[in-house]
Amino acid sequence: MLISKELKELVEQYVSKHRSTEVGGVFIGDANRFDMFVPIPNVSVSPSSQYEQRREHLQVAQLIAEMISGEIVGGMHTHPSGTVVSEADLKWLESTGHKFGVVVACKDDGFEWFCLDKKGRNQPIYWTDEHSEMVALLLAKKMGLNDLGRVMITPSGELLCEGDEAKELLMLDRDVYLVKKQLEGRYRWEQPSRKELSEKCGLSAERVRRAMKKIVTRKEVAR
Numbered sequence: 001m002l003i004s005k006e007l008k009e010l011v012e013q014y015v016s017k018h019r020s021t022e023v024g025g026v027f028i029g030d031a032n033r034f035d036m037f038v039p040i041p042n043v044s045v046s047p048s049s050q051y052e053q054r055r056e057h058l059q060v061a062q063l064i065a066e067m068i069s070g071e072i073v074g075g076m077h078t079h080p081s082g083t084v085v086s087e088a089d090l091k092w093l094e095s096t097g098h099k100f101g102v103v104v105a106c107k108d109d110g111f112e113w114f115c116l117d118k119k120g121r122n123q124p125i126y127w128t129d130e131h132s133e134m135v136a137l138l139l140a141k142k143m144g145l146n147d148l149g150r151v152m153i154t155p156s157g158e159l160l161c162e163g164d165e166a167k168e169l170l171m172l173d174r175d176v177y178l179v180k181k182q183l184e185g186r187y188r189w190e191q192p193s194r195k196e197l198s199e200k201c202g203l204s205a206e207r208v209r210r211a212m213k214k215i216v217t218r219k220e221v222a223r
């Protein structure tokens with residue numbers, strides 16, 4: 001598995017901020033390399049010894065993966081006590097359905113990374129120097145997501161990120177996109193009514209209402 005040193009550092013920075021509980025997330029990339037890491041909150045009732053994700057949070061990560069034309073290839077969680085991978089981790093990997101499972105063990109003098117495949121075999125990790133030429137990472141940088149540790153899904157499922165472009169992108173869903181297309185380039189008084197929008201976008205009135213609300217919220221955020 002190829003992981004850039006840059007990404008390794010970002011992940012370790014994130015992990016070192018949370019050393020009393022298990023933290024984790026997913027890696028986006030392909031079968032040979034991880035390009036991006038999205039932290040996902042731990043919702044386990046015993047977070048010091050267990051890592052559990054909420055399905056809705058994973059769906060947000062999935063959306064980010066689609067936006068950068070990648071896929072979620074690996075799950076990750078930490079072992080704050082520094083223990084190595086065990087059978088329990090293989091079971092965890094099976095339950096996630098991801099191709100790879102990464103465990104980052106916190107040691108006194110740094111971090112030890114383990115990458116398991118579905119058969120429980122340890123995959124060697126190669127730390128590479130190359131980073132900026134990666135399309136996915138470049139795109140992430142352009143959108144202000146360069147400090148990937150700052151792209152964060154809060155326990156309530158909201159995305160925290162820096163930069164207006166990133167906010168715009170991450171808040172965009174298909175309904176908002178459709179409604180936005182209809183409103184683009186029009187003055188306020190020329191804007192179609194909700195009923196018209198509903199017909200033109202092929203969405204229910206309720207979905208138009210929700211999309212409009214997001215558009216208004218976004219404008220407020222951008223200010």
Ligand SMILES: [Zn+2]
Pocket residue numbers: 077078079088089103
């Ligand atoms: Zn574990």
